[in-house]
Amino acid sequence: MSTETIEKPEFNITVYTENQIGLLSRIAIIFTRRKINIDSLNVSPSEIDSIHRFNILINETEDTVRKLCRQIEKQVEVLKVYYHTNADIIWQEMALYKVSTDVIAEQVSVERLLRENGARAVVIRKDYTVFETTGHREETDALIKILQPYGLIEFVRSARVAIIKNSEGFNSKLREFERLEPGEDVIENEYLNKGQKVFTM
Amino acid sequence: MEVAQETLTVPAKTETKEVSGSVALLDALIAEGTDTIFGYPGGAIMPIYDALYDYNDKLNHVLVRHEQGGIHAGQGYARTSGKVGVVFATSGPGATNLVTGLADAQIDSTPLVCITGQVFAHLLGTDAFQETDVINITTPVTKWNYQVTDANEIPEVIAKAFYIARSGRPGPVLIDITKNAQIQKFDCPAYTPCNHIRSYRPKPIVRKQYIEQAAELINQAKRPFVLWGQGVILGSAEQEFKAFIEKSGIPAAWTILGAGAIPTNHPLNVGMLGMHGNYGPNVLTNECDVLIAIGMRFDDRVTGRLDKYAKQAKVIHLDIDPAEIDKNVKTTVPVWGDCKETLPMLTALINEAKHTDWVSRFNDYTKQEVDAVIHNELNPTTPEMTMGEVIKLLNELTNGDAVIVSDVGQHQMVACRYANLNKTRSNVTSGGLGTMGFALPAAIGAKFGAQEREVVAIIGDGGFQMTLQELGTIMQTGVNVKIIILNNRFLGMVRQWQELFNERRYSFVDIQSPDFVKLADSYGIAGQSVDNRSNLQGALQEMLAHNGSYLLEVIVTKENNVFPMVPQGCSVAEIRLK
Numbered sequence: 101m102s103t104e105t106i107e108k109p110e111f112n113i114t115v116y117t118e119n120q121i122g123l124l125s126r127i128a129i130i131f132t133r134r135k136i137n138i139d140s141l142n143v144s145p146s147e148i149d150s151i152h153r154f155n156i157l158i159n160e161t162e163d164t165v166r167k168l169c170r171q172i173e174k175q176v177e178v179l180k181v182y183y184h185t186n187a188d189i190i191w192q193e194m195a196l197y198k199v200s201t202d203v204i205a206e207q208v209s210v211e212r213l214l215r216e217n218g219a220r221a222v223v224i225r226k227d228y229t230v231f232e233t234t235g236h237r238e239e240t241d242a243l244i245k246i247l248q249p250y251g252l253i254e255f256v257r258s259a260r261v262a263i264i265k266n267s268e269g270f271n272s273k274l275r276e277f278e279r280l281e282p283g284e285d286v287i288e289n290e291y292l293n294k295g296q297k298v299f300t301m
Numbered sequence: 302m303e304v305a306q307e308t309l310t311v312p313a314k315t316e317t318k319e320v321s322g323s324v325a326l327l328d329a330l331i332a333e334g335t336d337t338i339f340g341y342p343g344g345a346i347m348p349i350y351d352a353l354y355d356y357n358d359k360l361n362h363v364l365v366r367h368e369q370g371g372i373h374a375g376q377g378y379a380r381t382s383g384k385v386g387v388v389f390a391t392s393g394p395g396a397t398n399l400v401t402g403l404a405d406a407q408i409d410s411t412p413l414v415c416i417t418g419q420v421f422a423h424l425l426g427t428d429a430f431q432e433t434d435v436i437n438i439t440t441p442v443t444k445w446n447y448q449v450t451d452a453n454e455i456p457e458v459i460a461k462a463f464y465i466a467r468s469g470r471p472g473p474v475l476i477d478i479t480k481n482a483q484i485q486k487f488d489c490p491a492y493t494p495c496n497h498i499r500s501y502r503p504k505p506i507v508r509k510q511y512i513e514q515a516a517e518l519i520n521q522a523k524r525p526f527v528l529w530g531q532g533v534i535l536g537s538a539e540q541e542f543k544a545f546i547e548k549s550g551i552p553a554a555w556t557i558l559g560a561g562a563i564p565t566n567h568p569l570n571v572g573m574l575g576m577h578g579n580y581g582p583n584v585l586t587n588e589c590d591v592l593i594a595i596g597m598r599f600d601d602r603v604t605g606r607l608d609k610y611a612k613q614a615k616v617i618h619l620d621i622d623p624a625e626i627d628k629n630v631k632t633t634v635p636v637w638g639d640c641k642e643t644l645p646m647l648t649a650l651i652n653e654a655k656h657t658d659w660v661s662r663f664n665d666y667t668k669q670e671v672d673a674v675i676h677n678e679l680n681p682t683t684p685e686m687t688m689g690e691v692i693k694l695l696n697e698l699t700n701g702d703a704v705i706v707s708d709v710g711q712h713q714m715v716a717c718r719y720a721n722l723n724k725t726r727s728n729v730t731s732g733g734l735g736t737m738g739f740a741l742p743a744a745i746g747a748k749f750g751a752q753e754r755e756v757v758a759i760i761g762d763g764g765f766q767m768t769l770q771e772l773g774t775i776m777q778t779g780v781n782v783k784i785i786i787l788n789n790r791f792l793g794m795v796r797q798w799q800e801l802f803n804e805r806r807y808s809f810v811d812i813q814s815p816d817f818v819k820l821a822d823s824y825g826i827a828g829q830s831v832d833n834r835s836n837l838q839g840a841l842q843e844m845l846a847h848n849g850s851y852l853l854e855v856i857v858t859k860e861n862n863v864f865p866m867v868p869q870g871c872s873v874a875e876i877r878l879k
Contacts, residue, residue: 118500122436122446129441170624176445176465179500277499 108159110139112184112191112262113169115154116146116270118177127154127178130171136160140193142259147269151179157260179277184264191262195240196222197231197247198254204229207250217243228253317488322452322478323352325489326416327360329459332492335387337361337378337749339371343391345431346418348483350389363749363778366770368395370742372402373768376411377746380729381704381754383537385466386746388415393431396477397438401736403473404442408733409558410535412471414462422450422479435477444472452485460495469503470622471535505623505637512643515617515634516650518591524659525551526582526589526614528574528603531558531732532596532621532640539563539725541644542595548648550655552663554582556597557713558732561722565701571663575603576867577714581666583865583873586611588662593617596640599629600733609872619643673878674864679719685858686834688715688787694841695757695785696721703755704729704747708740708764711793714863716759726751738767744782745774755783755845762788762814772824775850783844784828784852786817789859797862821852828852 117123124143131138140157158165165183173181201224204210213231214220218239223230231247233240240257320328326349330338338360342350353362365371368390375386390399396417406413420429436448445465449458455478462474519525533542539562546553546563552571555562563570572579574586583605586592592614597603604610607629615633618626619640626635636643678689692715695703701721706729707713713730722728729747731739744758765786775782792810799807821828827847831840837855844851867876 121448122440125437126440133441167624167628170628174622174624176498176501274499277502 110186111165112189113156114182116179117152119152120177123177126175140259142261155262189262189264191260192234193258193260194234195257198228199247201229203250317490319486320489322455322482322485323349325455327352327356333463338387339363339365339374340389341368343395345392345420345480366773368398370768370771372399373739373742374746375413376406377729377743378750379411381726381747382750385412385414391418393433396435405731405734405736406473407442410471412466413473414466415475417477419477419479421481439475443475446475448477449482450479452482452487464495504639507638511636512646515636518615520652522591524589525591527551527553527593528597529559529595530556530597533562536639536641538641545644545648548653549651552660557717560728561725564723565721577863580670580865581663583876587874589614591615595619598625605867605873688712688857689719691855692719698841703757706740706744706747706758708760709735709737710761711863712761712787737764741768742771745780748780748782757783759785763792763812776824782850786854787857788854789857817854826850826852830854832856
């Protein structure tokens, strides 16, 4: 094993796909085959009816990420793949926290908790209360630390969802894809000239 | 898939006729030009086989002896015919037996459409008899796969399957059809072939500026070197490729899957690349100034150690698959596209040239290789025979016109190194996956794909025993395949590595064989065994003259090694002659 540590920053991979059973597995195995862990995965509708959008978060070198993206884009039902650094996107994660209402009422000022952590109470019952926060990882993590001493009963965090800052959406691209002869807009190897900021094939 | 709903709600434009899913499937296969199916029946595919009973005059079904044999036969058929190989198997074990062949076809870009039967849709996920999750098992080893649970989907799915299998970089497609969909009657519209899927673009758009940059590099080059692979054959671009190298005068070497795209004796064909390739192409890879890779993927067996591979060279890579560019070797100019289109564009822009001195350097290395290796391999003075002399005699007797199907191991490297190939689509071998047992069934398929050609399978004693049950397929179909077993009583390639790298610790490579001639005889196949050089030529002549299949066992020397060799982890320049 090399002792040299290679920097593996966070990359956000956005995949536009058809809605097809089995495609999730087809995409997931591209990572698992190379023993790469997916840190976060979200599949949702996109701005276009019938087109789905995957948001995949991994820690890898850019070289590997580029190769992964090409392998993903090669899949028949995948329309387009982009990858971005965190600086290129707006992103959010949501977290839910369940704590005992008694403990919270007795030992902590609920109001202070909510205010200081941008949280809101989703459910308040006699036996437990569920808080919710939305934000970056540090922000959702912060509330865990605060609640832990008071007996955090359950915690869950959602996958990351991300919007690409300089994207104009997929509508015009899709029209190109639907043509038999796509125009230069969806040209494959543009990236070679463009300093590799935005991956587009 | 929204086919079902469309056919129910939208009035059909064309006439429909009520048929079962099975009949719709067979009609679709015929519409796609299928003439031969390699398959094996079973419970979950019985409705399709029942329909097949009435299609005897239109579809030739070859009953194999194992589904792995069926898919390798489909591969052999696809490789010699250039058409899509079609394979039938039942659910469960029938389908899982296809997996090796799917992986082989995936890595070697062979177009296949495999149809597997599946249990009734209502039984999916219940661990029903002979139920396996075929779609998930085959996902990593197929270009595309799809499960049909409603007969209405069949025409469109089969059209897509053929389009995906044969277009772009070809590959295997698997369609799993539940038994209820096979039985179900539906109004089947007239067959419409598929030529567009919005999420799938088989051919990248050719960009002129990259062609221009590539031409400029080639025109400036002093020591340009071409590497070609199967892409030239898959793209039917043999003529375009020949025109390109002849105008540019660039020496060209091949990967084993590219072998035969131009004849072996073409003056600019400087030989085979890779671990057991020729001396010059390996050494001079690290001396060329421009490396032009055409339809090849820089496999590790070709490149050896990557960080010492052609570092001095500017690399031009022509490939139809964008994922291949920069995957292993960093490209200076990527020429993405079908080489059938890109090569003529490139040829138009390059200057006529002759790199006489540079080509002669390859010839110098050839002389060294002949002296150190080739002469002794082809003209041995030892009492025992070599694999090479068998191939040499075969070349003389077939004039290099035969299709050579090889298995995996030492004999494969010898066959690829020494077989003369005059025509394209003449070398059928398992390159990427290295599947022992490939050759016998693949040879059967190769013959069905090219009936007019002589097909010679060259197989080791180990590999033959992996799929020898397909002798039964030969017996039953009467297909004319010549089989040469090069028997060294060892699993030779592993033994060679154990000799060279494991201090001759021969761990489980000593393999015993049955009497192959008696075995062939029990299948009604003629044959003989030769252990003496004086009988070799006569035996080969008898084999080739025999009207029908023939098995010739040649007892060769036990501990011969294949050289040259680039040891694993070494640079191509460190190739060893002994």
